[in-house]
Amino acid sequence: MIEHPMERRQVLTLLGALAAAGMVFPRMALANWDKAAFEARTMDEALKALGAGTPATGGDVQIIASDIAENGAVVPVQAVSKLPNTERIAILVEKNPSMLAGSFDIAADTIPDVTARIKMGQTSNVHVLVKADGKFYTASKEIKVTLGGCGG
Amino acid sequence: MKHRALLVAVALLLPGGAAMAQSGPWGPGADDAAFAQMLKTSFKGRGVATLDRLNQDETQVFCSDPETVYAPESAARREEIEKVNLASVKWPADGVWLGDWKEGEKIAQSGRGNTWTDKPEQVNGGNCYNCHQISAEEISHGTIGPSLHNYGKLRGTDDAVMKATWAKIYNSKSNNACSNMPRAGHMGILSEEQMKHLMALLLDPRSPVNQ
Amino acid sequence: MGKPMKIRAASKDGVTEIKVLMNHEMETGQRKDASGATIPAWFINQVTAKLGDRTVLQAQWGPSISKNPFLAFRIKGGKAGDTVTVTWVDNTGDTRTDEATVT
């Protein structure tokens, strides 16, 4: 699917239309979900499933997040790419059971700058993976998850 | 429930009582009768948190009036309260002060126990990190109490230090009548063994607290 | 059918900023309830955002996205009065579509 973004996009559009009409069955809803990537248990596996064997590092990909998360249940992460023709942005949490938190397909007029909130079970490196012009790039940051409140 | 032995069923909840004769700084409408009536209609027992927890002992009565607690004329009363609390301290039966600092760290980290959502068999935590810095690695620590980092390194480990530390953990009010710290031994929050582990966390030279 | 989303879309200097709050539990499938039984996984796994008829963002999500997901992004173009449509589908096949007008 990654090799054929346009086809994929058309399929998804159709799916969206079906969904809007309330006609999507559970199995269909899962059909376009990149199971292998979401179920990857190691970074190597996850990168491979996403088609990104050897991402490059550099300043054109940014991960913006606080150094510390007061609560791992909600960790705001902004993923930014300054690379031309950015097609896709993914957020990965190294120490989560399911490393891939989400991936975002960026349309031509969409600015590759996406903010989402992720769960983190513990302090971990968080990676932003960008696909642009068919190549992969990454940026990483360690986010510390603290124990809050009196209960723990 | 042996820690209840010292509890005085305060006049607060009983009409005609005299323990709260001086009403403190409370303004109109908040006299003893009105306050007792409010408590009576506003709380219900749930789980381990039974209604008798609103019956104050003499330490709690004294410490609930912020205007008089630190007033110069209260000095003698403060000393009395400290004496009563010191008298409650039970020293380790086998004369051994220190347990295992690793266990102590776990107890210091845990804030569990004694709430209405806790089961009676719940092993209580010490709540220590909620208020104190202890081991330097734990950055998520409170500041209500003083830092305990390097506790043993700064004070040494002679018998006087051991004794004072034990008394503080067992009954914090033994040297400070209205300390914010719970009376872990006196109120039955922690067992003797657990308190020994906390002693080790603070005083064992191998504990990260003293590294 | 899921509960309503809150969508905000504002256009400024030729860029439209879209912010979406979705109402969803996002259960990981790894938590246990009080009786020790595993709470089944239940999470949004696909999101599609459109400006007018044009698809501007498609996302695939796993259970590591937080409960009541928040998503913010910007697109070139768009003007006051345009319609933004967001649709999510979850792993049980449930779906929800909501619209907002660009301000």
Added chain:
Amino acid sequence: MHQASTGIAAFLAAVAAVTVAHAQMDNPQAGIEAYREALQDGNPAELHEMAGEELWTTPAGPKNASLEQCDLGLGPGVVKGAYARLPRYFADTDRVQDLESRLLTCMETLQGKDPKVYIDASFTAPPKEEMNALVAYLSGQSRDVAVTVTPEHPKERAMYELGKRLFFFQGGPYDFSCATCHGQEGTRIRMQDLPYIPGHEGAAAGWTSWPAYRVSNGQMWSMQWRLNDCFRQQRFPEPIYASDATIALSTYIAANSNGAVMKTPGIKR
């Protein structure tokens, strides 16, 4: 521009470098502040505000009436700014009421509902979900409005004094009172700053940011829920929902914060 990578090893090495840089955080508090700031945009409490508005305007109960004619102190149906003036004395009930106890009155008189169902339900049960949503909506209608709680009526004065006395009242196996944690300036529990409630600034920090969405469990907490959980952690018995003790404490906190600007509903750890 970007350095070329020679494979996974280079990738992991880069990650390791990042890790080291961030392990040297010397200012955890700044990191926490940045985190809290990032949460402000996109508060899921808005979802509860939407649900609350619907509950407010939808006919329900044996009398099949909405709550739109409820008098929150500024006259029947006036919601703008009403929350910022609570708790206050209401002549029709001859009581000082906070928002939640007042809502119970309106549900009973306008809709014919039994308040006991709402009082006894746990905070996560459907009747309380309704209360929490209503509170989210109504507190949102006082966002950016200055708190005006100045006890003047004798019953308001008494509630304030009772609240103050309860604030310092120690009990339970841990000897805790509200003041144990909220009676000194500039302290915290773990990483949580503790507002000093007897002072204006601390009272305002607390009062103007609740009710709030809590990210730790994704729940919308009303002020009653907030106070209930304080007493739980104090190891006290449970305060009854909308009881005088809870209203007295709210009166004490609200009056101490008088003049501060409401930022409700808030978002919290």
